[in-house]
Amino acid sequence: DSGVTQTPKHLITATGQRVTLRCSPRSGDLSVYWYQQSLDQGLQFLIQYYNGEERAKGNILERFSAQQFPDLHSELNLSSLELGDSALYFCASSAPRSSTGELFFGEGSRLTVL
Amino acid sequence: AQSVTQPDIHITVSEGASLELRCNYSYGATPYLFWYVQSPGQGLQLLLKYFSGDTLVQGIKGFEAEFKRSQSSFNLRKPSVHWSDAAEYFCAVGDYKLSFGAGTTVTVRA
Secondary structure: OOOOEEEEOEEOOOOOOOOEEEEOOOOOOOEEEEEEEEEEEEEEEEEEEEOHHHHHHOOEEEEEEEEEOOOOOOOEEEEEHHHHHEEEEEEEEEEOOOOOOOOOOOEEEEEEEE | OOOOEOOOOOOEEEEOOEEEEEEEEOOOOOOOOOEEEEEOOOEEEEEEEEEOOOOOEEEEOOEEEEEEHHEEEEEEEEEOOOOOEEHHHHEEEEEOOEEEOOHHHEEOOO
């Protein structure tokens, strides 16, 4: 158990819909990262938040957005869903003074778009 | 730009045999390198990491990896594989923004 909690574990929805994925980082961690894992793209970095502010952006689509709340939990919002958005979405967190990429991953949220 | 190549998509090994997974990286400076393991239906778990110093690093579950700057490699090894080592293994490079390789699936046969 990494200490990172993601909900829901599984989600099935239709094209055009909007979903929200939630992540609670490990206790004391200030950084939250979102990754997408798909068969064709592998593991792709989407976005990072640090203590409520966006720190880095990766291959995140404009239809996707994220935020980190004062209690440090984070949400990833996916809108106008397409079939290709079906993937496993991971959240990870890192220790407050870590700038060296040691991430602790949640078990992921599997999104299926029909 | 940083990137990672894992040349082997799938490796099958007998239980008790040794295992080596290859990883080549591209990074502009001294790299931070990682190996993660993903068991079916699970998240990624850190096996080991290299930041600096000794180029042979020890990790959990009996794994080790050797950093070779001249070859831009960070290969993962285990002397004797157990059936529970069947999983997907990812090499990664970066600092706070990790780039992952495509992964190597390891199958362990009895």
